[in-house]
Each structure stands twice: as structure tokens, then as C-alpha cells.
Amino acid sequence: MDFSSFLTSLGTSFVIFLVLMLLFTWLSRKPGNTVIYYPNRILKGLDPYKRGSSTRNPLAWIREAMSSTEQDIISMSGYDTAVYFVFLRTVLGILVLTGIALLPILLPVAATDDSVKSTAAKTNGTFSDLDYSYMGNVKAKSPRLWAFLIATYWVSFVTYYLLWKAYKHVSGLRANALMNHEVKLKPEQFAILVRDIPPVPAGQTRQKQVDSYFESIYPKTFYRSMVVTDNKVVNKLWKELEGYKKKLAHAEAVYAQSKKAGKPEGARPTNRIGFLGLIGNKVDSIEYYTKKIKEVTPKLELERKVTLREKQQNAALVFFKSRVIAASAAQSLHSQMVDKWTVSNAPEPRQVIWTNLKIKFYQRQVRQYVVYVIVALTILFFMIPIGFISAFTTLENLKKYLPFLESIVNLDAIKTVLEAYLPQLALIIFLALLPKFLHFLSKAEGIPSESHVVRASSGKYFYFTVLDVFIGVSVGGTLFGTLKTIEKNPNSIVSLLGNSLPLNATFFLTYVALRFFVGYGLELSRIVPLIIFHLKKRYLCKTEAELKEAWLPGDLKYGTRVPGDMLIATIVLCYSVIAPIIILFGMVYFGLGWLILRNQVLNVYVPSYESYGRMWPHMHTRILAALILHQVTMFGYFGVKKFYCAPFLITLIIPSLIFGFVCHKKFYRFFCDTPLEVALRDSKEIPNNNMELIFKSYIPPSLSSEKIDDVPV
């Protein structure tokens, strides 16, 4: 890529960004759009326009975002979000500190050498102006390489320092979160999750079995237990009922509207009762749904009773009257057989994955390994099925198997577009579906809480992006040619990395710029949700509930957002010394991201769960992994440059590993278990009334009317 096309690409991205910013400024002021631009404030019962006149200022959101404190973030969006900002801030800090030191030193050192020019002269090759600023411009064995070696050390120590500070800070945040008992009752702090309960002894009920087991161990603090039931049928009935209720409300709204609009007696809405509402007899909707609701309601009632009585499974939630006892119970071995009565922290009520709770001990292990193997295969061979599908989805095949499309396909304009995109269609679909697939796989492992599933799937996605996108793109071309060399000497993987990375520096510069200009532009302007909302509002939604559903913003989607950011962080860290100019781009990415997401979490996104920063250790480990990848790459590249001091970098990889080990030992267990000193703080006796609330909060909605009274104690 030459310099002018690089500038063009950069310029285009910037123009798109400007347009999106202007759109945001214009659209966000329209009152009809507040539900898209300020849903979090609306849901919290706050006035979206609290700032009065300042909304006239198109840059007011920036001032607001800049002036918001961590405490604001926590109160508006929870601790997980605050931790996400610690992550953004830490990476930004690393980049700023390295940028300040590296840019003024490495750029002149590289630019005043002339390795690129002489190589180009020799081979008549072309080179871009950017290449002057890269480490590639320094001659082999040059003493100038010392500057780059020291730069690598600088990057590493800055990273250690900021990561350490951040881990300490997040650990404090989490401690605050767990200790702060005043704002809201946290039911999960009073409960533990018990799985792998042994079969019920003859002549006892499951409920009795669980109660007597825990009552004997915790005679004073045991409150009660909730046996997990198989809710499949009852959930289905409940969903059916809710669906009918919604449709009835919709039909009534349509009827009311028609009264206003046309004839005073109104037009009663009708629908077909066959497949998807497309075929079958036409019926009067209001009558039909009212009848259906009457039919389903008693069925649901009956099923609720049956579920509670007969469909009890081998898992339970156990409630205690004391936070400390619950925290300690979740960490203690209860049964002599380690695979029975296994305990763990209870997940938040809203994030319990009920269907996973019954999965047995060894099955969980097996599932985990199977999932790991599937993910590894996906990462290794993801190109194979895509290539296969691409070969199949050609224009010819399209015409052959879908002949009715032939007339359209033959249009010249459409043909060109199809020819350009059909081969990549499979890849695009694959990449769009991948996060869902990984989420599905992680859920299949048998993990009991949603936030844990998100962490697991974000880890898998991170490996996919780093291995396939980053390493794949940079090494890809060189790899297959040299596969034989690697077989002979595995060390050459390192020098392969060192060899191929510099070739792609400019490509990744463009990639990062695209991500922040277009990505964050779309993020802030929310064009897509806006359009979808207005379409739905006009054509589909008739009731308030439907309307709310149409604008509900969802959460930050850590599962894909964090790996995405991590990919950028990895790229920037790996290139920070080879092509220092990328640090600037990284700074813009994380700076802009910090600013824009600050606005988004204050105004838009609504967190769907709270894990009190349990994502952090993963973020920490992955930043460190990126650093180690950087060190390995530099080791390889110094080797390529025949710099005799390259082994000094080995002595840098060891501190990285020790640093990771120490952090893990010092902090990690706190992110898994609740320390008793933390559970104790500000804890007082909880009145039974509140205990009942805690208990009720875990009752799934499909069972809610029954569970409390009818539980056979």
C-alpha cells in the first residue's frame, strides 16, 4: 500500500466519521429520538434533557462525558462498566506513556537511516514514505538498534506498572461493590448454588433432603432452600400465555385506533390461525386470543403445581441469614465425595441459567473439553468450510438451484455486486454468526451464570481474533511457503513472526483507523438502531409495551466488545516499536473509545447483569499476553536484524511471566471467592421479611404465582 492510498483511506474514514458526528448532533436533539439516545436515563426515571440550555451546544456531550466520575458510571451502569473503563484507561495510559517516550526518539532514529532506500535501489522495489519511519529502515547490526531494544524494555515496564495499579484499583472497586450493602439488597450474597445432589433417599422428598442436610450443618443461619425444577413445559406454557396477552393487547390497540381513524364502530382485527398466520381460517383476533388465554391459564396453573411437586432436579439454591456464612459455605467442601453436593457462589437471579444447573459433575468436565476441542478446530480450520461454501455459492450455482432468481441475477448492476460479494458471503456470514456460536458453545459447557458464559465466550473470541485475524493476516502469506522449515526447527516460528510482522504495518494502521472512525462513528450516532426503531414504530408497534421493546438498547455486549478492543491493543502493542507511528492511532482509538462509550453508558446502554468486575482478570491476562507476544516478536525481529543483543529480550519475557504469576497469586482468588472480611463489613442481621424478598427474587417468572405458598416444605 503506498502512501497516497493510505492517506485516501484515512481521509475517507475521517469524512464518514464527521458525517456520523453531525448526524448524531442533529438527530439526538429531536424529541422523538430521545428513546434511542437516552434510554438508560429514561429507564432510570431521569429527564434526558436535564442539562437545559446546554443541549444547544453540539459538544455538550463531550463535556459531560469528560466530567463524569467513576462513581457516576457505577451508579448509572454498574461496576462491570466501571471496570471496562479501567481497562480502556489502562491501555490508553500505556500508549500515552510509551508514545511520549518512543515517538520523539525512535522516529528520528529510524528516519535518518537508509536501509529501505538502499534495498529499494538494489531491487528496484517500491517503498512508501511511511516505511522511513519504521524500524525496517534501520540497517542490520546497526548500533541504532539499541534504541529499539531499550524501547521494548520501556514498553514492558510501563505495562507492568499500569497493570499493577489497575489490578489494585479494580480489586478495591470489587471490594467496595461487595461491601456496599446499603444501596440495594444483593440476593446472591445470601445464597449458594448446590449442584450434584445425590439421589433422594427412599421415603424423603428432595426438599426435605436438602433442608435437613444444610440445617444440620448451619443450624442457626440456614434460612430455606429452593430446589431447582425442570421448567421446560411450564416455561413454554408461560411464554405461550404471554404471547397471547401481547397479541390481545396489540389487537385491542388496533381496534381502538380503527375506531378513531375511520368508522365509529371500528374494524375488528382478524388473523389466520394456520402456519405463521399465513394460512388457515380467519378469526376475530380479540375473541380468539381471549379464548386462548382462558384455555392456557388453567393449564399453566396445573403445570406449575406438577413442576414444583414432581420435576425437582439435583440442584438447589440454599439461602442463609448471614452474608459471612453464605460466603464461607460457597467455598467449603461439604461432602466426603467431592463430586457430590458441590457448592459455588449463587449467580445473580437475573443471570441464572436454569437449564444448566442440573448438568452433572463429570458431564460438565466432558462438555468443557469437548467444547475446547471444537473451538480449537474452529480456530485452526475456519477457512475450510468457508472456502467450501464459497466454491458452492457462485453465480452459476445460484442460477442453477434458484432458477426463479435468474432474471434478477442477469441484471448487469446486480451481477457486478454479486460477483464482488458472493465469494466472501460465507466469510461475512461466518464472522457475523461466530460470537453467537461461541456463546452457544460456552453455554453448552454447563456454566450456571450468564456473565460467566460471556467471559468464556469472549475468551474464545479473543483467541480467534488474535490467532486468525492478527497472526493469520500477518503470517498467513509467508507461512505456507515455509511450513517445512518450521517442521525442522520450531524456533523459526519466532523468526517467522519477526519476518512477517513489519510487512503488514501499514495495513494494520489503516485497519485501526477504520475501526475508530467508522466503528465509533456508528456507535455514537446509533444510525442502525434508530432506523430499525422508526420502522418498527411506524409499521409494527401498537402498544406501549411493544414500543418499549423496540427501543430497549441492550447492554454493552462485552462478549464481542472486549475481544475487539483487545485485538487493537494487541496489534498496537506488537507494532509499538517496529512502527511507532501506530501508537498515535492506538491512542486515538482508546481515547475516542473512552469518550464515546462514556456517553453511551451514561445515556444509552442498560447493563443486563452485574458480576462486580470478574471480567478484569481476563482483561489483565490478555494485555499481558499481548505484551509477551510483543516481546517474542521483537526477539524474532532483532534476530532478523542480526542484532547480537537480541537475547536480552529473553530476560524480558521471564519478568513478564513472573509478573503474571504474582498478580494471579495476589489478586485472582478474590475474583472467584468472596473473602470473609469483605462479606462481614457493614453486615447486620437481616430481618426475615427481607430474607423472604431475597428468596422470592430467585423465583423464575413462569413459576412466580405458586412457588412461595405451595412449596412442599
Next chain:
Amino acid sequence: MDFSSFLTSLGTSFVIFLVLMLLFTWLSRKPGNTVIYYPNRILKGLDPYKRGSSTRNPLAWIREAMSSTEQDIISMSGYDTAVYFVFLRTVLGILVLTGIALLPILLPVAATDDSVKSTAAKTNGTFSDLDYSYMGNVKAKSPRLWAFLIATYWVSFVTYYLLWKAYKHVSGLRANALMNHEVKLKPEQFAILVRDIPPVPAGQTRQKQVDSYFESIYPKTFYRSMVVTDNKVVNKLWKELEGYKKKLAHAEAVYAQSKKAGKPEGARPTNRIGFLGLIGNKVDSIEYYTKKIKEVTPKLELERKVTLREKQQNAALVFFKSRVIAASAAQSLHSQMVDKWTVSNAPEPRQVIWTNLKIKFYQRQVRQYVVYVIVALTILFFMIPIGFISAFTTLENLKKYLPFLESIVNLDAIKTVLEAYLPQLALIIFLALLPKFLHFLSKAEGIPSESHVVRASSGKYFYFTVLDVFIGVSVGGTLFGTLKTIEKNPNSIVSLLGNSLPLNATFFLTYVALRFFVGYGLELSRIVPLIIFHLKKRYLCKTEAELKEAWLPGDLKYGTRVPGDMLIATIVLCYSVIAPIIILFGMVYFGLGWLILRNQVLNVYVPSYESYGRMWPHMHTRILAALILHQVTMFGYFGVKKFYCAPFLITLIIPSLIFGFVCHKKFYRFFCDTPLEVALRDSKEIPNNNMELIFKSYIPPSLSSEKIDDVPV
């Protein structure tokens, strides 16, 4: 080794065994020897000759050993011993079950083939009669190899089955031990060990800091805490005082004796006060030691006070009024910083290693890795220093550096002996000192309890014996010649094992026979302790206490005994299919061992600690490791035999790994943590009186007079 020399060696060992047995029968009946042959009974206050007339029967001990139940073992020697017998029984069971199936089938299958004869005929080599019975006698690619393949499967499944049963049984034993609260109060069940206590806040004492921390978390069940102090000086003074007391008693006994023996006024004993009592002025012993005791006693009193007040360290024992709370507290994270206030189960009072308690969190980690590296280096390079020392300890050097020995060395008889043994002197000394060295290393890791140190050092010793003795001997010769092949192709290690093992079958047969005939003969007859005791009794001991010290038998010494047995088990398992005759030898080893040790633990050894079977998981894992080594070896040997079904053995290694994984998951944590349901059983409120006893049992003897009253609360 040819057949006749094999028989000679076997015969010699057997004769030695018979002689030792006769000696035992004769010596054990003499009343003066009861303290050597029945010390455990004597210490337990039982009559050594309870069996009355049956002592006339020389084989009575066998009947007694055979009829003793597991409960007898537990009451006489504790749970650790019972678990050791489970280990012996399990290995014996594996050998009996494999022997029954393998010997009648594999011996004829091998003996009727003629590979050995034909090879020998071709190369004019010699072969022994035993070689006919080995798998080596089967021709390459022969279908007879199927029998050996199936035999390998049989060995594996028998091992799985018996190991599983044994693990279940031991788990039950341990549960019984922990639940059985009636027989004796177990102080360690009411205490936890707290380490890495943060620095004392200003204006507080260490004791207050610990007390207030645990009192707030466990307001109802916290009893009190004992801060660990630096007892170095006080211990030294105490030892000095005890030494003087002993010497005074000795001197008085000598004086009393002399009164009886000769002149009525007696001869007052004297001693020199210089170096080792060899130089310096002669003084009257009784006066001298009385004066010394008077001098040291107030010093000790003062030092005790100083120690308790000023030498408090960053560790403490915390006592609870409830078993369940103590068990749960030992498993719970207490502090937000994971490396502070770390808790663990309290060791038994008698096995606490006080000096290790103060070692800090990261220092423990570092020490552990350093020790691992030292052990690995010792295992890898143990021959180098020995070779070096051997080269130095030649006859010539002896004469040169110790010229006063020259006249002795020049004697012909002594010269021959020296020439034979001097080169091996270093090896002999090394092997004798190795267990002590490994024990020292394990202690240096910072482990807080003696039994844990023994487990750790026995593990290290096991690796040493298997890697250096077993693999070293069998592969040694072939290894150095083929080192280059291995570098090229690491797979050839497996075929190397397969190649070299069969060559040493007869050698190991002899080795096993030597171990059981001579080893167990010496064990039962206790010739060495008997001689030492009688020598001490005649020349050194004057008081009852000194006499008791002279016959105290010590414990079973698991640290070397278990690795020794494991080495035999590994050898026998590895050769079980290649040279099935070794199964017979293994059966004798473990059968005889079971019988003789049964007698020894009932009558002789006194356990010095109790860990409730925590050694078992290590034994289990190592038997399994031996099995996997067997499978790998067989895989290599089938490859050598060019048997096309060799890959079937790979499918056998995978079940072994899964079996190990499942056992680990199902049972292991129970051997580290106390499950609450077990701690709960039969537990009632403990009166404060007993709590005080529990607390006192942890006070080291050097501090005992003070600690209780003067603890600054």
C-alpha cells in the same frame, strides 16, 4: 547372568533369610530383648507376652499378624499405618489377580516358541534357561503376541479396579478417622493455621490484631488465638537446661552405682569442661551440673517472657469452639488481598514445624521452585559429583593425604577390601544421605507440618529411585550410544525403553529377591537396633530415661519405605508381561512385607504423627504412573517385535489418564480439606475446659510454664 548364578544368588538370599528368622525366633523370646521386639506394646502399657504359652510356638507371630484386623492396626498404630497396609494389600491384590491369569497362559506361550534359541544359534550368543519364559522368546510378528497384548489389558483393568476400590476404602477410613471424636480429642480439628498476617497497625499488639480480626468474623465461635513466636533462643536455653538435667541424673546414677559397687562413700564422677569434654579442667560433675542448672533456669524464665512479649511473628494458630466452623474457616478466603491472612488446616501439635510458619507467601513459592530445580539437577546429574569424589578417593590419595593410615592400608587383607569398596564409597554415602538431604530440601520449602514434609520428600525420593535406579539401570547402557538418535526423533525414547527393558529382566528378578529376603529378614530380626541397644545399655546408659531413649523404635519411616516399595511395584508392573515370572517374586515381596510389617507395627514401631491417610493420593497416583510406564514400555516393545497391533496400547494409555483424572476429581479434595458433613458428625458443644486443653496442647515445651498465664490478651 546365567541360570545357575541366578539360582545361587537366590539360594544365598534365602539362607540369609532363614538365619535371620531363626535369630528372631530365638532372640525375641529372651526377656531382656522385649524392649526391642515389643516396644509399641510396652509404651501402650500392654504386656508384651499376653499370648502366654503360645510364645513357645515359634510361628505364633504369624498367626497373630494374620488374624489382626484393620481395627487392631488403627488402635495400635493409627490410620496412616492402616492406609499403608491398604497400599500393600492393593499391590499384592493386583499381582495375585494378574499372576493367576498371566502365569498359566504367558509362560507356555513364550516357552514353546524359539526366538531366543534361534538368535543364540545365529550369533553364538549364550542364553539362560530363564530367557525361555520371557516374551523375548516369542518371534517378531508372531500371532502369539496377541496373548501378551491382552495380558497388558488385563493388568491395566485389574489395576483400575483395585485402585478404585482402595481409594474408596481409604476415603471411608479417613472419614471415619475424622468423624470418630470419642476416642481422643483431636486439637487440630479445632484450630486453623493463619500465616502472612499483615504488619501490626500502630498502637495495637499482634495478639490484639489477630483476636479482633477473627472475633469480628466469628463472633460466636472464636475461642482464642496463639501468636507464633521466634523460639530460637528460648529453645536453645531449654535444650541446654534439659541437657544439664540429663547429665546430672547420669552423674548421680554413676555415683550411686559406685557406692554399691566399691567403696561405701562412692567415687564422685568428674568431667572436663572444655571442648567436647576432652580438654579443660576436671570438675565434680554433680556440683558442676547443679550449678549450671541454677544458672540457666532464671535465664530461661526471662527469655520466655521476652519471647512471648517481643518476638511475635506474622503467623498464628486460631482456635474455634466448633469443628464445623474450624473446617470451614480453613477453606475460606479471608482477606481481599489473597496473599494476606492465608489460612490452612492446623497441623497436629506434635508435627508443627514452628520455624517454617513465619516464611512469607511469595518466599514459599520461590523456595518451592528453587527446591524443585535442585532436585531435578540432583536426579539428572547425580553421577557427576559421585564420579568426581570416586576419582579422588583412591588408595594412592588416601596414602598421600592421610599418611598415618599407610601402615594399615598396606595390609593385604584390608587393601583388597578397600580396593573393592573405595570407588563405590561415594555412591554408598550418597545413597545413605539422600533421604536426609531430600527431607532437608522439603522442609526448606516452608511446609508447616512434618507429615507434609515426609510426603514431599517421599515423592522426590520416588522420582529419584524410578528415574535413576530403574530407568537408569535398564536404559543406562544403551542410552549414551543412542543419544543422537533421540535428538533426531524423540519417539525413539519409547522404543529405547522397549529395547532395553527385557535385557535386564533377570537382574531385576535377583534385585527383588534380595530386597525381600535380606531386607525383610533384617526388618523382622531387628539385629542392628538390638546390637546398638545392648552396646548402649552396657557402656552408656545409667538412668531409666537414657535406657528408654536407647530402645525407642521410631516410626515406620514412610519417607523411604513407601518409595522403596513403589520401586518394587514399578519394576514388577513394568516386567509383568515381558517376564511374567517376576509377578511371583512381587507377590512374595508384598505378601512377606504385609506379614512382617503387620508384626512390626503391632509390636515395634510407634507412629510419630497422624495425617489420617493423606499419603494415599500420592501412593495411588504413583501406582497409576507405574502402570502408565508399563503401558508405554509395552508399546515400545511391541514396536520392537513389529507387532502391527501395537497402537491398541495407545488406546489403553488414554483410559489410564482418564481414570487418574476421575479419581483425582472425585476423591482428592477430601484429602486436603475437611468436608463439613464429616466435621459435623457426632459433634457437640465443647466445654471451655476442653478448649483450654486443646489450646495448651499447642504450646511448645520450651514455653510451657509461661504461655498460659502470661499471654498478653
